[in-house]
Amino acid sequence: MEEAVRDFVTSLELERGRSPKTVEAYENDLTQAGRFLAERGRKTWLQVKRDDAAAWAQELTARGLAGSSAARKLSALRMFARYLVHEGTRPDDFTDLLSGPKLSRKLPETLSTEEVERILAAPTGEDGFGLRDRAMLELFYSSGLRVSELCDLTLQQVDLEHGFVRVIGKGSKERVVPVGEKAAKVILRYLDSGRSFFVKPKTGSQFFLSKRGTAISRKMVWVLVKEHTRRAGITKNVKPHLLRHSFATHLLGGGADLRAIQEMLGHADISTTQIYTAVEQSRLLDHHAKFHPRKLAEPKEQYGATSPSAPNTAA
Numbered sequence: 338m339e340e341a342v343r344d345f346v347t348s349l350e351l352e353r354g355r356s357p358k359t360v361e362a363y364e365n366d367l368t369q370a371g372r373f374l375a376e377r378g379r380k381t382w383l384q385v386k387r388d389d390a391a392a393w394a395q396e397l398t399a400r401g402l403a404g405s406s407a408a409r410k411l412s413a414l415r416m417f418a419r420y421l422v423h424e425g426t427r428p429d430d431f432t433d434l435l436s437g438p439k440l441s442r443k444l445p446e447t448l449s450t451e452e453v454e455r456i457l458a459a460p461t462g463e464d465g466f467g468l469r470d471r472a473m474l475e476l477f478y479s480s481g482l483r484v485s486e487l488c489d490l491t492l493q494q495v496d497l498e499h500g501f502v503r504v505i506g507k508g509s510k511e512r513v514v515p516v517g518e519k520a521a522k523v524i525l526r527y528l529d530s531g532r533s534f535f536v537k538p539k540t541g542s543q544f545f546l547s548k549r550g551t552a553i554s555r556k557m558v559w560v561l562v563k564e565h566t567r568r569a570g571i572t573k574n575v576k577p578h579l580l581r582h583s584f585a586t587h588l589l590g591g592g593a594d595l596r597a598i599q600e601m602l603g604h605a606d607i608s609t610t611q612i613y614t615a616v617e618q619s620r621l622l623d624h625h626a627k628f629h630p631r632k633l634a635e636p637k638e639q640y641g642a643t644s645p646s647a648p649n650t651a652a
């Protein structure tokens with residue numbers, strides 16, 4: 338059984354180009370599975386049945402492994418089973434009916450509206466850099482763009498007169514996203530007085546430009562968001578995508594329809610957008626825990642026979 342595992346991990350490294358750490362993790366996971374199956378009397382992988390794979394899944398749960406760890410080990414076994422079929426070692430996939438643990442999705446972090454306002458106000462310069470950075474941050478939050486969408490934006494895609502941008506998202510799908518009035522005013526100032534500062538002879542129609550006259554890079558956007566977050570006095574680890582998360586969460590909190598938010602974000606599946614309902618529920622629970630009077634004040638003394646505030650039960 339060990340020889341088959343070694344052949345598999347070698348193919349991962351040489352043919353599929355997996356990293357040494359990934360290969361090592363797969364080998365360890367499959368070695369553990371092999372030992373478990375050997376204890377069940379399976380001397381070769383050809384003898385392994387679906388019930389054995391299910392028993393391994395149950396064993397991982399019984400060990401108290403985190404869902405993500407158990408899912409990784411089962412994924413390794415699935416890949417290995419398909420490899421055995423592909424190599425002709427087995428006629429069937431003994432993991433085809435195997436189900437893994439349900440993984441809970443981590444809620445995306447968001448910024449408060451006050452934190453967003455501070456970040457948007459951080460670029461204060463009136464030169465090209467200040468005007469560009471303010472316009473970039475405003476558009477991020479106003480329209481919930483992805484970093485790649487903002488970097489790839491062209492002049493032809495922005496219609497400030499009618500208040501929208503045409504975005505080319507994942508899978509080259511086009512969508513129309515509104516631009517708020519405040520953001521539109523800041524963006525217009527950048528177009529009127531800031532963009533020309535970056536234009537070079539070979540500059541094209543890219544909307545946000547670097548000092549070389551080319552489209553601003555994703556790496557530079559990350560650097561600028563970090564810099565303006567620091568200037569705003571916010572200690573959170575703010576990344577560009579956090580402005581997109583905040584855009585969606587604040588819209589939902591303000592009463593926006595989930596389907597409308599899905600369309601603006603460019604999510605293919607509504608389930609992706611639904612994570613923001615959980616974020617909003619979590620926010621409300623936090624506010625309740627912090628500010629509800631029953632949380633803020635504990636009774637000074639318990640009701641008793643001698644307490645002047647005790648209810649009169651004799652009546």
